[in-house]
Amino acid sequence: xxxxxxxxxxxxxxxxxxxxxxxxxxxxxxxxxxxxxxxxxxxxxxxxxxxxxxxxxxxxxxxxxxxxxxxxxxxxxxxxxxxxxxxxxxxxxxxxxxxxxxxxxxxxxxxxxxxxxxxxxxxxxxxxxxxxxxxxxxxxxxxxxxxxxxxxxxxxxxxxxxxxxxxxxxxxxxxxxxxxxxxxxxxxxxxxxxxxxxxxxxxxxxxxxxxxxxxxxxxxxxxxxxxxxxxxxxxxxxxxxxxxxxxxxxxxxxxxxxxxxxxxxxxxxxxxxxxxxxxxxxxxxxxxxxxxxxxxxxxxxxxxxxxxxxxxxxxxxxxxxxxxxxxxxxxxxxxxxxxxxxxxxxxxxxxxxxxxxxxxxxxxxxxxxxxxxxxxxxxxxxxxxxxxxxxxxxxxxxxxxxxxxxxx
Amino acid sequence: xxxxxxxxxxxxxxxxxxxxxxxxxxxxxxxxxxxxxxxxxxxxxxxxxxxxxxxxxxxxxxxxxxxxxxxxxxxxxxxxxxxxxxxxxxxxxxxxxxxxxxxx
Ligand SMILES: Cc1ncc(COP(=O)(O)O)c(C=O)c1O
Numbered sequence: 001x002x003x004x005x006x007x008x009x010x011x012x013x014x015x016x017x018x019x020x021x022x023x024x025x026x027x028x029x030x031x032x033x034x035x036x037x038x039x040x041x042x043x044x045x046x047x048x049x050x051x052x053x054x055x056x057x058x059x060x061x062x063x064x065x066x067x068x069x070x071x072x073x074x075x076x077x078x079x080x081x082x083x084x085x086x087x088x089x090x091x092x093x094x095x096x097x098x099x100x101x102x103x104x105x106x107x108x109x110x111x112x113x114x115x116x117x118x119x120x121x122x123x124x125x126x127x128x129x130x131x132x133x134x135x136x137x138x139x140x141x142x143x144x145x146x147x148x149x150x151x152x153x154x155x156x157x158x159x160x161x162x163x164x165x166x167x168x169x170x171x172x173x174x175x176x177x178x179x180x181x182x183x184x185x186x187x188x189x190x191x192x193x194x195x196x197x198x199x200x201x202x203x204x205x206x207x208x209x210x211x212x213x214x215x216x217x218x219x220x221x222x223x224x225x226x227x228x229x230x231x232x233x234x235x236x237x238x239x240x241x242x243x244x245x246x247x248x249x250x251x252x253x254x255x256x257x258x259x260x261x262x263x264x265x266x267x268x269x270x271x272x273x274x275x276x277x278x279x280x281x282x283x284x285x286x287x288x289x290x291x292x293x294x295x296x297x298x299x300x301x302x303x304x305x306x307x308x309x310x311x312x313x314x315x316x317x318x319x320x321x322x323x324x325x326x327x328x329x330x331x332x333x334x335x336x337x338x339x340x341x342x343x344x345x346x347x348x349x350x351x352x353x354x355x356x357x358x359x360x361x362x363x364x365x366x367x368x369x370x371x372x373x374x375x376x377x378x379x380x381x382x383x384x385x386x387x388x389x390x391x392x393x394x395x396x397x398x399x400x401x402x403x404x405x406x407x408x
Numbered sequence: 409x410x411x412x413x414x415x416x417x418x419x420x421x422x423x424x425x426x427x428x429x430x431x432x433x434x435x436x437x438x439x440x441x442x443x444x445x446x447x448x449x450x451x452x453x454x455x456x457x458x459x460x461x462x463x464x465x466x467x468x469x470x471x472x473x474x475x476x477x478x479x480x481x482x483x484x485x486x487x488x489x490x491x492x493x494x495x496x497x498x499x500x501x502x503x504x505x506x507x508x509x510x511x512x
Contacts, residue, residue, distance in 0.1 A: 134477065150488040153477060161481070168486045168512065357470055 017338055017355075024341055024353045034058055035247075035371055036378070040350060046378055048308075048368045049352040053325050054216055054297045055373035056247035059290060062283040066248075069282035076277045082265065089281045096288060097252050101223055101238060105260040108252050108281075110273050112212055112241025113139040115251030117146065118269030119239060120179060120208065124149035128175040131165055133157065133191070135184055135360040137210065149177070156184075156360065159195040166203040176205035182214030182225035186359055186367060188324025190214070193229040201234065208237040215291075216245030217301055217325045222291050246287040248280045300372040301325060307376055308368060311383035316396040328354075329366040329386075336393055337364035343389045349382055432483065432509070437502040440482060444475045445498070457499035476501075485509055 004011070017024065022041070031039040035055035036047050056062055069089070077084060090108060098106035109115040120143035124130040128149040132140055135156040144151040155161035166176060178200050180191045193209070200207045211224035219227030224240070226232040236257065242250035253263075264270060276284075291297070305323050313319055318330040331337040334355045341353035344366070352367040359365055370379075390396040442455045448467040449455055459465065461472060473492065479501075480486055485508035495501050 134474065144489060151490065152486045152488055153473060155477060161477075164481060164484075165486050168484065170512075357468060360470075361474070362468070362471065 013334075016335075022342055022345060024338060027350070034373075036374055038350070040345065043348055045345070046349045046374075046382065048370065048374070048379075048382060049350055050371070051213070051244040051369045052247060052371050053213075053245045053301055053369070054247070054287075054291065055371045056245070056287045056290060059247065059287065061290065062247060062286045065286040066279040066283040069278040073278035075279070077275045079274055080271060081275045082271050084275070086275070087278060087281070089278060089285070090275060093281050093285050094252075096285060098254055100221075100288060100292070101232065101254045103238070103254040104256045104258075106252055106254045107260070107263060107267075107270065108250060108276065109270055110251070110276055111249060112210075112239070112243060112251035113142075114269040114273065115239050115241070115253050116140050116210060117143045118267035119237065119253045119263065120144075120177070121146035122263060122267045123206070123208070123237070124175065124177040127173065128177065129169055129172075130177050130179065131162060131205070132179045133181065135181075135186070136179060137181065137185060137212070140179055140181075140210065149174075157189065157191055159192060159199050162196065163199045163203070166199065166205060169203075176200075176203060177208060178205045179208050179210070182209055182211040182218060183324055183326065185213055185326060186354055186365060187320030187328040188213075188326030189321050190218070190225055190324065193225050193231055193235075197229075197231045197234045206236045207234065208239065209235050211238055211240045212244060213324075213326060215240045217298060222295070222298055242280070242284045242287075245291065246284050248284050248287065250276045250280055250284060297372040301370060304370045304372065304374050304376075304379055307379040308370060308383065311380065312386060314400055315383065315387045315390065316401045317386070317390060325370050327368040327370065329368065331364045331366065331395060334364050336395065337366060340389055340393055340395075341366060343392075344385065347385045347389070349385055432506070434502055434506060437483065437505050438498060441479065441498050441501055444478060455498065457497065457502070459498045460496050461498065461501070462496070479505060483509060485512060 027040060029038040029040055033039065035052045035057050038045055038047055073087065077087065081090065094106040094108050098104060109118065116139035120140060124147050126148040130144060130147055130149045130151045132144060132151065132153055133156055134153045152165050154165050162178065169176065180193065180196055183190050197207060209226055211226065214224040216222040218225050221227060223232065226235045226238055237253055237255045239253045240251065242248045305325060305327065309319060309323050309327050312329060320328040331340055337353050337355055341351065344351060354365040354367045356362040387396065391398050438457055445455050445461065445465055445467065448465040450466055461467060462469065476487055476492055483505050485505055487504060487508065491504060495504060
């Protein structure tokens with residue numbers, strides 16, 4: 001018996017994946033050229049799977065801010081905020097994010113994963129109830145493993161399913177904390193947040209929304225689904241990440257709760273890991289300014305979503321339920337998904353491949369994520385390439401289906 | 409005057425009471441679980457009370473949790489994830505559901 005025997009099933013599946021040629025989990029970007037281009041396998045490749053929604057990784061103002069910060073304050077903080085203290089910039093970043101949301105408090109974490117892990121597992125404790133959407137991100141599931149609270153899942157994006165579970169709790173003592181996501185990371189669909197908030201209000205439950213994929217992309221000011229649905233005041237905690245729209249790394253949580261700061265000495269994922277380095281804090285502060293100053297990036301992103309989503313749909317692909325900065329393309333099984341993914345890479349287009357157990361309901365997907373700075377030509381080319389491969393694999397008809405059926 | 413909203417809530421309540429007061433036999437719960445598990449059966453051996461769900465069948469952990477969600481709604485109970493983790497056999501799942509119903 002070896003230590004790795006329990007992973008035998010996974011090892012076998014992984015071996016299968018690798019026999020198709022490239023290993024989708026070990027892709028090497030030999031050189032990254034821009035938010036939308038990299039050299040992979042010696043070939044210039046279009047990137048449509050990097051969550052770089054506004055293309056800010058190469059924004060000159062963000063890059064300059066980071067470089068300046070390194071010159072001024074060095075490369076790293078070499079410790080946590082409670083041990084080594086905060087840099088002024090950490091505090092300013094927190095103030096700016098709180099202001100962005102119009103909330104009183106903000107805590108910044110070293111990753112979004114840690115923000116969810118730490119905040120969710122700490123907010124709901126012994127005797128409390130944590131209610132999570134069935135399609136929640138791994139960081140939320142991992143928080144559930146750490147909490148002392150009772151955890152119950154409800155059906156994805158189904159307020160009635162949540163309500164049934166809150167109702168069954170009856171008048172049992174204990175807080176209820178409901179965890180939702182603005183945009184779900186695999187299929188790009190949004191939560192019916194207003195309906196969820198109504199249910200939570202009726203049952204006195206706290207609401208936490210993870211806006212990882214919706215920061216920047218949703219809402220008049222890019223604050224996310226909470227803003228778009230007009231329920232920012234009713235969402236007690238908003239979590240997010242700097243690793244997608246803001247083009248860096250890190251996570252945050254904002255709240256109006258007057259005692260919020262107690263989390264700084266109770267959340268272990270905050271207390272026992274090094275804080276963000278000055279360069280990251282500086283580029284994130286600048287990226288947030290760009291998000292505020294350039295709403296046209298949001299418009300461009302959604303125009304690009306429409307080009308890809310409507311283009312694929314018109315050819316007969318089965319997609320996620322609605323337009324979103326993530327476009328999930330359903331494929332019949334794991335082998336087809338990996339073969340399709342590889343054919344796309346050979347054609348110079350990089351997307352993500354998502355297969356069970358990482359996907360909801362055991363589906364196999366190509367997961368595309370759009371960028372405001374993709375051009376219409378690039379995306380039309382992508383639709384063409386995917387149509388060719390899709391016909392070859394027999395996953396779409398050889399003729400586009402009737403227009404009426406393709407409309408949205 | 410009552411609003412439509414309040415009426416709905418009250419109707420909900422009546423339905424709940426109806427579901428809850430109906431007793432379900434152990435055999436009924438087991439039959440329902442077995443029906444959900446049937447697609448994951450391997451070989452000839454029928455699914456029974458002593459079937460070890462994650463081991464004797466081809467169902468993965470996520471699909472088990474999804475099945476539990478269906479059973480929760482069918483029998484109007486909520487089974488915490490930590491409790492699901494401790495359940496191995498069909499019998500144990502059925503007993504958990506019946507105990508939770510009795511508590512509710
Ligand atoms: C919904 C969701 N929440 C949280 C995270 C974690 O973010 P980070 O990359 O900052 O750890 C991600 C990204 O992986 C995500 O998709």
